[in-house]
Structures are given as structure tokens and as C-alpha cells.
Amino acid sequence: MRLFHNASYKFIEARRKAYVVSGIVLGAGIVFMTLNVVNIGSWQNYGVDFTGGSLIQIQVYENLTAGDLRDALSGSNEITRFGEENEFVVRAPVAEDGSIGAVADEVEAQLAAAFGQDAFEVVRTEQVGAKVGGELQLKALYAILFSFLLTLIYLAIRFELRFGLAAVIATLHDILITLGFLAAFQVEIALPTVAAILTILGYSLNDTIVVFDRIRENMHKKGARKRNPVDLVNESINETLPRTVLTSGTTLAVLTALLILGGAVIFDFTVVLILGVIIGTYSSIFVASPALIEIQNRWGMGKAGEKKRPQPATV
Amino acid sequence: MFKTPRSRLITIILITGMLGWQLYSKGLKLGLDLQGGMHLVLEVDDPEGTMTVEAKADMIDRVDRIIRTRIDEFGVEEPLIQKVGGERLIVELAGIDDQDRAKEIVQRNAFLEFKLVLPVTDMTAALSRIDRSVVAALGIDSIRALGADVVASEQPEIVDLLFGGGDTTVTGEQVDTAEVVEEVPEEEDPLDNFQPFSSKLNMGDIPGTYLIALEDIPTVELFLAMDEVQRALPRDQALQWGMELVGRGARTYRYLWVLEEDPFLTGDRLETATAGRDPQFNQSQVQFELSRAGGRTFGQFTGQHIGDNLAIVLDGEVQSAPVIRDRIGARGQIDMGSGTPLEEASDLALVLRAGALPAKINIIEERTVGPSLGQDSVDAGRIAGMLGIALVVLVMMGYYRVAGMLAVGALGVYVVLVLGGLAVLGAVLTVPGIAGLILSIGMAVDANVLIFERIREELAVGRATRTAVEEGFDNAFSAIMDANMTTLITALILFQFGTGPVRGFAVTLSIGIVASFFSAIFVTRSFFLLYLQGKKASDPISV
Numbered sequence: 001m002r003l004f005h006n007a008s009y010k011f012i013e014a015r016r017k018a019y020v021v022s023g024i025v026l027g028a029g030i031v032f033m034t035l036n037v038v039n040i041g042s043w044q045n046y047g048v049d050f051t052g053g054s055l056i057q058i059q060v061y062e063n064l065t066a067g068d069l070r071d072a073l074s075g076s077n078e079i080t081r082f083g084e085e086n087e088f089v090v091r092a093p094v095a096e097d098g099s100i101g102a103v104a105d106e107v108e109a110q111l112a113a114a115f116g117q118d119a120f121e122v123v124r125t126e127q128v129g130a131k132v133g134g135e136l137q138l139k140a141l142y143a144i145l146f147s148f149l150l151t152l153i154y155l156a157i158r159f160e161l162r163f164g165l166a167a168v169i170a171t172l173h174d175i176l177i178t179l180g181f182l183a184a185f186q187v188e189i190a191l192p193t194v195a196a197i198l199t200i201l202g203y204s205l206n207d208t209i210v211v212f213d214r215i216r217e218n219m220h221k222k223g224a225r226k227r228n229p230v231d232l233v234n235e236s237i238n239e240t241l242p243r244t245v246l247t248s249g250t251t252l253a254v255l256t257a258l259l260i261l262g263g264a265v266i267f268d269f270t271v272v273l274i275l276g277v278i279i280g281t282y283s284s285i286f287v288a289s290p291a292l293i294e295i296q297n298r299w300g301m302g303k304a305g306e307k308k309r310p311q312p313a314t315v
Numbered sequence: 316m317f318k319t320p321r322s323r324l325i326t327i328i329l330i331t332g333m334l335g336w337q338l339y340s341k342g343l344k345l346g347l348d349l350q351g352g353m354h355l356v357l358e359v360d361d362p363e364g365t366m367t368v369e370a371k372a373d374m375i376d377r378v379d380r381i382i383r384t385r386i387d388e389f390g391v392e393e394p395l396i397q398k399v400g401g402e403r404l405i406v407e408l409a410g411i412d413d414q415d416r417a418k419e420i421v422q423r424n425a426f427l428e429f430k431l432v433l434p435v436t437d438m439t440a441a442l443s444r445i446d447r448s449v450v451a452a453l454g455i456d457s458i459r460a461l462g463a464d465v466v467a468s469e470q471p472e473i474v475d476l477l478f479g480g481g482d483t484t485v486t487g488e489q490v491d492t493a494e495v496v497e498e499v500p501e502e503e504d505p506l507d508n509f510q511p512f513s514s515k516l517n518m519g520d521i522p523g524t525y526l527i528a529l530e531d532i533p534t535v536e537l538f539l540a541m542d543e544v545q546r547a548l549p550r551d552q553a554l555q556w557g558m559e560l561v562g563r564g565a566r567t568y569r570y571l572w573v574l575e576e577d578p579f580l581t582g583d584r585l586e587t588a589t590a591g592r593d594p595q596f597n598q599s600q601v602q603f604e605l606s607r608a609g610g611r612t613f614g615q616f617t618g619q620h621i622g623d624n625l626a627i628v629l630d631g632e633v634q635s636a637p638v639i640r641d642r643i644g645a646r647g648q649i650d651m652g653s654g655t656p657l658e659e660a661s662d663l664a665l666v667l668r669a670g671a672l673p674a675k676i677n678i679i680e681e682r683t684v685g686p687s688l689g690q691d692s693v694d695a696g697r698i699a700g701m702l703g704i705a706l707v708v709l710v711m712m713g714y715y716r717v718a719g720m721l722a723v724g725a726l727g728v729y730v731v732l733v734l735g736g737l738a739v740l741g742a743v744l745t746v747p748g749i750a751g752l753i754l755s756i757g758m759a760v761d762a763n764v765l766i767f768e769r770i771r772e773e774l775a776v777g778r779a780t781r782t783a784v785e786e787g788f789d790n791a792f793s794a795i796m797d798a799n800m801t802t803l804i805t806a807l808i809l810f811q812f813g814t815g816p817v818r819g820f821a822v823t824l825s826i827g828i829v830a831s832f833f834s835a836i837f838v839t840r841s842f843f844l845l846y847l848q849g850k851k852a853s854d855p856i857s858v
Contacts, residue, residue, distance in 0.1 A: 001714055002771075057688070100678045105415075123688040129679035132356065143812035147805045154804060158797055192747045195809060195817045199754065199824070202805035206758070206798040210765065213794035243761075243768045250710050250764075251757030254703035258753050261702060263695035265348070265688070265746055273754060 004241040011237050011285055012230045012293060018286035022173060029180015036183050044183055047190040050137050052094040052130035054103040058111070060086050060120045072114030073107060083264020087123075094130045103127065140194045144175065147201060155209075159216055162295045167208045170288035174204045174279045181275055192269045200276025203251075207244065207284035214240050215292070229296060233289050248281045320848055323841035331728050334735025341738040344393075345409075346745035346819050349693050351686030352409035353417060357382075358402060360675035372401040377673045379404055382421055384669040389420050403679075414683055416662060422676055424630045425666035427582030429613070431575040432523035432624035432636050433552060438573045441549045442513040448543040449511045458511045461534050512538050519570060521636070523624055526568040529560065535571070551576045558632045559652065572633045574626050579616045581671075584609025586645075588668050590661035599651045599660035603667065610645030618642035629663075696749035703753050704730075707760055715767050717857035721842040722763040729759050729834035736826040745819030755827030761798070762835030765791040770858050779852045788840055795835060803828050 033043040048055045058069070066079045069088055073079075078091040092103045104125045111120055148168050155164030178200060182189065214236040218224060224232060252274060259270040347354050359366070359374045366374070379398055386394045386408070395407035411417050450458065515535050516525040527535050538544050539554060548554065557570030588603040605613055617625065617639045626636040627649050635650045651660050707726065711719035733752065737744060744752075770787030778786060806828060809821035850856070 003714075059687075100681050104681075121685065121687075122683075123685035125681070125683045127681040129677075132680050139812045143808050146812075147808045150804045150808070151801055154801060155797075158800075191813070191817050192750075192820070195747050195813065195820045198805050198809050199751070199820075202802040202824075203758070205801040205805070206761070209798045209801060210794045213797060217790070217793075239772070240768075243764050246710070246714065246764050247758070247761040250707050250760050251754065253706040253710065254753055254757040257702040257706060258696075258699040258750060261695055261699040262750070263692055265692050266695070266750055269747060269750055273750070 002242070003245055004238075007238045007241050008234075009238060009241075010234060012234050012290055015286065015290035015293075018290065022177075022287060025177055026173070026180065029177060029183060032180055032184040036186065040186070044179070044189050045186040046133075046137075047188040047193075048091065048126050048128050048133070049191045050133045050140075050189060052128045052133035054090075054092045054094075054107075054128075055124075055126040056090045056092075056104050056107050056122060057082060057124035058088050058090065058120050059123050060088065060115075062115065062119045064115065064119070068115075069111070073110050077107070083267070087264070100127045100129055136191070143194070143198060144201065147198065148172075151205060155212075159212060162292060162299075163212050163216075165295060166288050166291035167205060167212065169291045170208050170283040171201050171204050173287045174200055174276065174283050177279050178272060178275055182272070187268050187271070190268070192266075193272060196269050196272035196276065199273060200280060203277055204280030204283060207248075207280050208288040210243065211237055211240050211284050211289060212292075215289070229293060233293055237285055237289055244281060244284070248277055251277050320841060320844040323837070323844065327728060327838055327841060331731050331735075334739065335731050338731065338735040338738045341741075343734065343738055344741060344743045345689070345693070346743045346748065347407055347409055347682070347689075348684050348746045349689040349744060349749075350409050351411075351684050351689045352407065353411050353414050354680070354682040355406045355408075355418070355421060355678055356399075356680035357404040357406060357421070357676050358679045360677050368401065374674050375402055375404055378676060381670050381672055382406060385420050385666055388665050388669060389417065391417070410686065416658070418678070418681075420662055420666060422678060423666050424672045424675060425582065425663075425669070426630050426671040427585065427667060428578035428628040429580040429616075430553075430578045430626045430628055431616075431620060432626050433573045433575060434523060435518070435525065435573055437549065437552060438554070441547060441552075442516070443510075444547045445512045445538075445544055446510045448547040449538055449541070450509050452541055452543040453511075455509065458509065461511075461537070512544070516571070517568070520563070521570070521624070523573045523626075523636070524557070525571040525573075526561075526563065527571050529567040529569070532569055555626075555628060556632050558629070558634050570633065572626055572636065574628070574633070578628070580605075580609060580612050582667060583671070584612070585667055588664040590657060590664040592657055592660075593650070599655040599657050601649045601651065601660050601664045601667065603647055603649070603664075605645040605647070607645070613647070614642050614644050692746050692749070696746070696753070700749070700753050700756070703756055707756060711760060711763070715858055717846065718767050718770070718843070721846060722760060722767070722839055724842055725763065725834045725838040726756070726759060728838045729830050730756070732830040732834065733823075733827050736830060737823065740822070740826070742822040742826070743819050744823065747817060747820035748823040751820045751823040752827065755824060755831060758802075759827070759831035759834065762791070762795045762831055763839055765794055766835065766839065767858055774856075774858070780850065780854055780856050781847060781852045784843055784847060784856070788836075788843075792836065795832065799828050799832050 036045070037043050042051075060069075066081060066088060069079050069090065070077070073090065075092065080089050080091075081087070082089040090107055092107070095103050104122070104127060108122055148171070151171070152164040152168055155161075155167055175197060178197060181187075182193070187193070215233055218232050218236050255270055255274045255277065258266065259274060262270055357378070359371055359378065361371065375398055379396065382404065383394075383396055386396065386406070391408045391411065393409065395405070395409075397405045397407075399405055406421055408417055453461075512535070515527055515531040517528070519526045536556075553574050553576040555572050555574055557572060560567050560569050562568075584606050586604045586606045586609070588601050590599065590601055592598070593600050620639050621641065623639055624636045625639050627634045627647075629649070637650075649663070651663070704726070708723050711722050711726075713719070715722065733755070736742075766787055769791045770783050773783035773786045773790075774780070803825060806821050806824040810818055810825065813821055846856070
């Protein structure tokens with residue numbers, strides 16, 4: 001069995017359409033982020049990891065609804081169903097005196113007073129001071145920027161600078177679209193979500209590099225210099241297409257299994273990963289490779305590029 | 316060394332066997348989110364930010380040692396106590412049942428002091444000074460806003476107790492009445508009339524104490540925290556809260572003790588402490604024994620102050636203040652009241668033995684996971700992982716046939732390598748870690764796919780089988796290498812910036828990348844060589 005054998009799709013020629021698609025999706029994401037700023041006061045639905053505050057997950061043994069819980073609790077708590085029927089999450093802002101721990105105890109006491117000690121069980125609490133939350137936001141940003149930088153350096157050494165730039169553009173594209181999606185559905189941003197975003201970054205790069213590797217190889221073939229760069233890139237994408245589809249397919253299959261069977265704790269995390277694999281695959285073909293062409297069209301390959309090609313990477 | 320397929324196979328078996336055995340004997344360490352437990356991040360209290368970096372680091376070093384001792388004594392298996400960035404301490408306690416108790420043991424300062432109780436009269440002269448300093452510092456308006464603008468004559472309620480007699484205010488009490496009364500009528504400054512502080516004080520029923528009504532406690536606490544008030548206190552004297560609330564009639568009060576400021580002895584002279592129960596009054600107590608030098612100081616001091624009260628101050632609050640009846644040697648006890656469970660006494664004994672924390676410790680992050688939730692995640696992850704692997708196996712064998720089977724074999728080696736690697740490194744498996752593991756299974760086949768596609772291409776251009784395989788592996792190498800390296804870069808950054816579950820994820824992902832690289836480049840290739848053995852160069856292969 002062979003998929004996409006000897007394919008010769010004109011991916012690069014279709015790049016303007018891809019730009020429109022990406023542009024619309026990116027634009028929609030920005031609209032959602034703006035709406036979020038207006039509606040919930042922040043461009044993303046940050047969880048307690050980032051804002052500070054308390055999260056208390058409760059499993060109830062009696063027939064209680066979110067409304068019942070809300071009635072039993074005082075204060076401005078947010079109560080949502082979590083995964084299964086009988087599980088709820090109570091979220092509370094940082095205590096005024098900044099103390100940690102008091103909120104969860106209070107919630108537990110109030111629920112015990114209303115429904116009795118045996119009606120529920122606190123299965124998870126997360127209480128984060130406001131200071132820690134703020135630091136984490138910064139850390140996450142640093143982590144993403146730092147990995148961009150290192151990738152750029154790595155690719156500039158192993159390939160050429162323009163490959164690195166194109167890869168970073170594609171990755172940025174993926175992250176922005178993912179953030180737009182997160183904003184649109186107001187997915188709670190927790191620490192694992194950031195891990196998922198960084199994983200997407202890795203996956204998207206992985207995919208892009210396989211294509212770039214083939215471009216690099218074809219560039220160094222005999223007579224490559226006389227060829228139209230668009231054709232060369234197109235051919236490279238088509239040659240790696242079977243691998244792209246198969247790898248994305250298996251990864252998606254595994255992630256889907258995780259999504260369905262993995263449970264509520266991991267659901268958001270998996271959704272972000274699945275999204276990332278799809279976007280990452282798309283971007284390696286429709287963003288990274290065209291970006292390479294665009295960079296070359298605009299700035300050329302530089303004099304050095306014309307005269308003496310860099311030695312093929314040997315390993 | 317790895318020239319022949321046989322030597323390659325032996326290498327693979329050796330490595331797999333070794334890591335498999337490690338996995339079997341050591342087992343996987345589950346993160347808190349998988350086995351339940353408590354995660355705390357502690358920070359030295361420094362509200363004004365005046366501590367130097369070195370002082371903080373030194374402080375957290377000492378905190379680290381003391382908390383380790385405490386946790387050891389408390390009996391938690393494999394606690395994780397880790398300094399972060401020189402100013403924070405992460406404490407992870409797996410499988411803890413009583414989280415509140417554990418928290419108390421970690422956070423409690425356990426700073427024990429012995430101070431002499433002074434007669435209230437020593438404080439009397441200072442009260443009007445304190446009142447004035449409160450007024451001067453806060454202004455009348457804000458005092459009014461606090462509801463503390465009572466003038467002496469308007470004082471609503473007085474507790475008629477031991478020393479209070481019929482007298483209404485504390486200031487008019489006992490000896491120095493004249494001095495204070497004189498000041499009030501002079502009244503050049505109308506502010507003198509305000510007694511925001513002293514009006515809150517009621518004479519206590521134990522020598523050396525005032526009683527503060529429950530509703531006044533926050534106001535008085537606020538006043539006492541002011542630098543101006545502390546300066547207005549008589550030299551060498553201190554006002555300190557009692558530990559518990561007491562009921563007098565229908566109302567609830569808290570003691571405020573007049574003490575000598577400097578303790579004559581502190582808990583660092585403590586040799587040992589044990590919890591017990593006083594059979595006579597059926598109350599929990601902690602018996603302690605002082606070091607030899609401590610005992611000498613204690614004996615000397617108590618000998619000189621027979622008849623006085625001795626305050627046992629724990630973390631700034633007076634725990635009890637027995638009358639010194641006789642010269643006391645190296646042994647003493649802290650009574651904890653009849654309502655206190657023995658458990659609390661033994662916890663106190665534990666923290667006293669382990670030593671006092673050098674500073675106040677704030678918990679800035681706290682996460683707890685119940686054991687049932689963790690088990691759910693483990694089960695879900697296991698099932699999802701198995702289904703995921705089954706899907707990958709199906710796809711690979713369906714698409715690449717025999718070569719696919721070889722890849723599946725390599726994938727089996729890969730799984731053992733990853734899990735064994737986690738066991739060897741003592742890495743902790745977390746919920747995102749399981750996701751990372753399952754994701755890396757998906758990605759592990761990537762390298763194989765790259766190689767097989769290459770081999771197909773080489774075969775398509777008419778190369779002989781053996782050459783095609785060689786070329787396939789060689790040509791795919793640079794792509795595999797670069798792709799894995801960049802993913803590894805992001806994983807390492809995750810490790811650097813992340814904490815807890817995210818770190819677990821980063822470790823799992825990193826090990827996964829290294830293992831998948833090895834399994835594709837070395838294991839699959841070895842299997843291929845075995846497969847090609849005995850085939851002629853031109854024989855067809857199933858890929």
C-alpha cells in the first residue's frame with residue numbers, strides 16, 4: 001500500500017490561498033482575544049496557576065447540582081462541572097490577605113455544613129499565591145521566546161539563516177492560531193496547557209525540518225542551481241508527503257485514544273496537542289516552505305549563496 | 316564492534332535487559348498527581364523586601380534542614396524537599412492522609428521562649444503615651460473609622476475581675492492613678508482625651524494580663540503592629556497575645572500579657588521534648604528537657620523569681636504562664652489545655668525537637684490531590700496508552716508489512732528503554748508525563764517512517780535491496796537527527812522553566828526523544844540487517 005506515491009501537488013502555487021486561510025483564522029483568533037479582554041478582562045482564560053487563587057475539585061456522592069453547591073457557598077466562587085457527572089470544580093480568587101490554604105478550608109467547611117461531611121470529598125486542591133501566578137506568566141513567555149532563539153541558532157548552523165527564519169515564522173503561526181483557538185473556547189490556561197503549547201512548538205518544528213531537510217538535499221543535487229526554486233520546494237514537499245501524512249496520522253490516532261480514554265484531567269491538554277499536530281502539519285507545507293520562498297524572493301539568497309553554496313551538512 | 320548483526324542484537328538485548336531489570340526492580344515513581352499527596356512551595360517571609368539575597372539563601376538553607384528533620388520524624392515515605400532559586404523550598408509529600416497536620420508541621424515556626432511576666436502596673440505609665448502615639452500616627456479620623464475613638468469616660472463595658480475591683484479603666488487602676496488622672500483634665504490638647512488603645516484594655520484575672528474583647532482584637536493587633544506604638548512601650552517590656560480565647564461571662568476575650576521583652580531562655584537550649592497526658596487534669600502536655608547549660612540558666616532564673624509567673628511563649632504567643640513555685644531544673648512542661656488532642660501535643664513535641672525555623676515561612680503555592688483521583692488518571696493513561704500502541708502497530712504492519720513488523724519490534728524496545736530510563740533517572744511520572752509518553756510513541760514511529768520511505772524511494776530508482784536499505788538509513792539520518800534535536804531543545808527548555816508536572820513531562824519527552832532516536836537508528840537497523848541476512852542483494856524485501 002502506498003499513499004501519495006509520486007504526488008505532485010502544486011503547494012507553493014497555492015500559497016496565496018493558504019495565506020488567506022491562515023489570515024482569516026489568525027484574524028478570528030485576534031477577534032476572540034479582544035472579545036475576551038472585554039468580556040472576562042484578560043485575553044486568555046488564565047487558570048489559578050497564572051492568576052493565583054484557589055481551585056477545589058469536589059466529588060459529590062449525593063445528587064447535587066452546581067446550583068446546590070453555589071447556594072451552599074458564600075463569596076464569589078465560580079462553580080463548574082468537571083468531566084464526570086458528580087465532579088465539580090470551585091474556583092475562588094486570591095484571598096484578600098493573600099493567605100494560602102484558608103479558601104479551600106472554608107469551602108470545605110461550608111459544604112460540610114450544608115450537606116454533611118459524607119456527601120462529598122475534596123479530591124484536588126490547587127492554591128497559588130498571586131505572586132507565583134504572575135511569575136509563571138513571565139516564565140511561560142520566556143520559555144517560548146527562548147526556544148525560538150535556540151531553534152533559530154540551531155537551524156542557522158545546520159541549514160541557513162533563512163531556513164531558521166522560515167521555521168520560526170511557521171512555529172509562530174502555529175502558536176498564534178492555537179492561542180486564538182484557546183481564546184475562542186476560553187479553554188483554561190493551566191501549566192500543562194503551556195507544556196502542550198511548547199510541545200506543539202516542538203512537533204511543528206519536527207515536521208518543518210523534515211521538509212527542509214529534503215529541500216536542503218535537493219538544493220545540493222546536481223543542476224539544482226538552474227532549477228526554479230518553487231519547483232524544487234514543491235518537489236521536496238511532495239516527496240515527503242507520504243511520511244508527513246503517515247506520521248501525523250499515527251500521532252493523531254494515539255492522541256485521539258488519549259482524548260477519548262484519558263479522562264477529564266488531561267482532556268484540555270490533549271485537545272491542544274491534537275490541534276497542534278493538525279496545524280503543525282498544515283504549516284510545514286503551507287507556511288514554512290512558502291515563507292522560505294518569500295524570504296528568498298525578497299532578499300535573495302545573498303551573494304555568498306549564489307557563488308559558493310554552504311557545504312552539505314555531514315553527520 | 317557493531318558490525319555483525321549478531322553483535323548488534325546482543326547489544327540490544329543487553330541494554331534492553333538492563334533497563335528492563337531496572338524498571339522491574341525500581342519501579343516507576345509516580346508524581347503527586349498520580350498517587351495523591353501534597354505539594355507546597357515555601358518562601359521566607361520578607362514583606363518589606365529588606366533581606367539580601369545571601370541572607371535569604373542562608374535562611375532557606377536552615378529552613379531546608381529543619382523541615383527535613385521534621386518530615387523525617389513525621390514519617391513520610393520518600394518526601395521530596397528541594398530548594399529552588401535560593402529563596403524557595405518545594406516540599407512534596409506523597410500519600411499524605413492528614414494534610415492539615417502535615418502543613419502545620421512544615422510551616423510552624425516552633426520558636427520557644429521563656430519570659431518573665433511583669434505586673435500590669437509596669438505598663439500603666441506607658442498607656443497614655445501609647446494612646447497619644449496612636450492618635451499622632453493615625454489621626455483622629457482614621458481612628459474613628461476603626462471604631463476606636465472611645466474616650467475614657469465613655470468606656471462601655473468593664474470586666475469586674477480579680478484586680479479590676481470597681482475601677483472602670485485600666486489607667487485608673489492600682490497605684491499610679493494620680494499621674495494619669497492629672498494628665499486628662501489638663502487637656503491642653505483635646506487629643507489627650509482619646510484613648511484608642513487603653514480603652515480597649517480590660518484588667519485581666521491573672522497577674523500581668525489584660526483582657527481584650529473579641530471584637531477589639533483586630534484593632535489592638537493593628538495598633539500593636541505600629542512602629543510608633545512599639546517605640547512608646549516601656550523599655551524592655553512587651554505586650555504579647557495569649558494563645559487561646561477565653562470566655563468570661565457571656566463574652567469572649569483574649570489575654571494580652573505584659574512580659575519582659577527579652578527571653579531569658581529560648582528553645583535552642585531544648586534537648587528533647589515528648590508528648591504526654593497529665594492524668595490529674597486529663598490534659599495534653601509536652602514535657603521537655605533542657606540541655607545542661609540551659610538547665611543551669613533555667614534553675615538560676617527560676618530560683619530568683621519564685622512566686623512570679625513564667626510565660627512560655629511559642630511563636631510569639633503565650634502558651635501558658637505557670638507560677639514559679641520552686642527552683643526548676645532542666646525539666647519542664649507545656650500545658651496545652653484539656654480540649655487539645657494528644658496528637659497536637661505530639662506534633663508540637665516533634666517540631667520542638669526538630670528545632671525552630673529561623674524565620675516566618677509563607678506557603679505561596681499549595682496543591683493537593685486525593686489518592687482516588689490519581690488512580691483514575693493512571694488507569695485512564697494505561698488504557699489510552701495500550702490502545703494507542705495497538706493503533707500504531709496496526710498502521711505500521713498494515714502499511715509496511717515485514718518492515719513494519721521490524722519497526723514494531725523496535726517500538727517494543729523503545730517502550731522498555733523509555734520506562735527503564737525513567738526508572739534509572741528516578742524521574743517522576745506525572746499526568747502530563749503520561750501524555751508525553753503516549754505522544755512520543757506516536758513520534759517514535761516517525762523516524763521509522765522516514766527511513767522506510769527512503770528505502771522505498773531508493774528501491775523505486777532501481778537500487779539493489781541491500782544498497783537501498785543502506786542508502787535509506789543514511790539519507791534519512793540528517794532529517795531524523797535535526798528533527799529530534801530541535802524537539803529536544805524545546806523539551807530541555809520546558810525542563811528549565813517548568814515545575815512539578817511540567818518538569819515531569821519534559822523529562823519524559825526528553826527520554827522519549829533519545830530512546831526513539833536510538834531505537835530507529837540502531838535497533839530498527841539491526842533488525843533490518845538480520846532480516847537481510849541470507850538474502851541475496853537482489854531479493855525483494857517487504858517494505
